[in-house]
Amino acid sequence: MSILQIPKRGFSAGEFEGRVERARKIMHKHKFDALVVSAPPNVRYFTGFDSQFWESPTRPWFVVVGLEGDPVAVIPEIGAPEMALTWMKDIRTWPAPVPEDDGISLLKSTIESFPKKYGRVGAEMGREMSLRMPVSDLLRLRDSLSSEIADGSPCIWEIRMVKTAAEIEHINHICQIASDAYEALPAQISAGETEREIARKLRIDIARRGADATPFMPAISGPGGVAQIVCGPHDRAIQEGDILFIDTGSTFDGYFCDFDRNYAVGKISDDARRVHDALWLATEAGIAAAVPGATTDDVFRAMSKIIEEAGAIGNNVGRLGHGLGLQLTEPPSHRLGDGTVILENMVLTIEPGMEYAPGKMIVHEENIAITNDGPRLLTKRAPREMPVIN
Known part of the structure; x- marks a missing residue:
């Protein structure tokens, strides 16, 4: 067996800060005030968070990346201890599962807290992307937000296609x-x-x-x-x-x-x-x-x-x-x-x-x-x- 030099697991806070900074430049290009991601690869890309619990479809998980301020994790309480081990500083939770409002009101207030420049929020709605939330919840969120929810997939892929x-x-x-x-x-x-x-x-x-x-x-x-x-x-x-x-x-x-x-x-x-x-x-x-x-x-x-x-x-x-x-x-x-x-x-x-x-x-x-x-x-x-x- 050949001996391989093993890269350090995980990434530094500086790595994630660099990803977010680059993401913001691309978000400006696509005219988004924020991106909302819920699929495991996108959550992991911006936070470093991972869990075998992704195999359970019961609870949705969200990360909001704005043009300003720290990214925000909007997640079930059960995931807070592990998310706290990542570089993320702003972690907001609810006692999921709550089917009648599974984080949607908390997600709405989080999105609304970010400054508005373009009046648009990007979500995983397009090419080779999937939402890890009920479509009915996305529609509820769309109808309640003061900003437009648009397809953020081209923006997200432009961010992720070029690797660090x-x-x-x-x-x-x-x-x-x-x-x-x-x-x-x-x-x-x-x-x-x-x-x-x-x-x-x-x-x-x-x-x-x-x-x-x-x-x-x-x-x-x-x-x-x-x-x-x-x-x-x-x-x-x-x-x-x-x-x-x-x-x-x-x-x-x-x-x-x-x-x-x-x-x-x-x-x-x-x-x-x-x-x-x-x-x-x-x-x-x-x-x-x-x-x-x-x-x-x-x-x-x-x-x-x-x-x-x-x-x-x-x-x-x-x-x-x-x-x-x-x-x-x-x-x-x-x-x-x-x-x-x-x-x-x-x-x-x-x-x-x-x-x-x-x-x-x-x-x-x-x-x-x-x-x-x-x-x-x-x-x-x-x-x-x-x-x-x-």
Whole structure:
């Protein structure tokens, strides 16, 4: 097992102050007096608060970030002791659950306490966002506020898409953990084992190496390729001629890696070998294209050209990579029409895939950080030749 330098868990008050200061500049651009967030990744981004209690949907939780003053946590009393351990100074609570008024009046008074410049409040109402509160409560809040509640998602994603140095090091650490586990996997498994057994071994190894959780691990096998890459594992036993695909979204201190690896079971077919090599080259092209000032469309085209020349008949994934951070997938998407300009300190996945025969697909994926000196590979690059399981 390689020895990794473990980043310090959590972040300094200065880190969060910097996030809020940057958020305010972007809020001015979008003309918001405040942002109200309720989803766990957004609450964690601004406060550092985390809890396994997110699994309970009974109580809503809110954080309000204004153009001035300290951010305010508006949360159930049960979470106050832990929130007090974060950098947050202003914590307002109610004895949740109170379905007839589950924090809404307290949230309203908190929002109204912030100075008004634009008369607009942003909420998680759009692209790749979700509210962790009943929609009926949002409508009640909207009807009672003196300010307009508008879609804050473009503003929130503009804030979160560019990572801090500390965030990138967290992502790099979990990428290294998973990379080492992937490299060790072929020696731990053999033909005849099931997808489920193999995924269990990999989960255990990733945890043993220091990951906090592995919420996402599809493991799929099939002769010469796989039909899909998001479901499984199943109880199918891998056998000679199969390709075993495994993807992992594992976490360290809340931050995800998201990348896959492919393994040949015994002998690999000539077609699968050719496609695997084409995808390896497409990954190289995608990484090289991901530079500040380029767009996600440019990254897509760089990969798509190689995939098409290799004889792709389809790709049911719908895109060739995406953003990464506190969530397994984040904006932007590498697809035609996305048009996001790539900026320094974004973290992206490069994910070319192709179906080369009906029901036979191969996908590659790596994670990179964008720097002014060129893309920084956060994962350990997949070998050009597919590793073999005997």
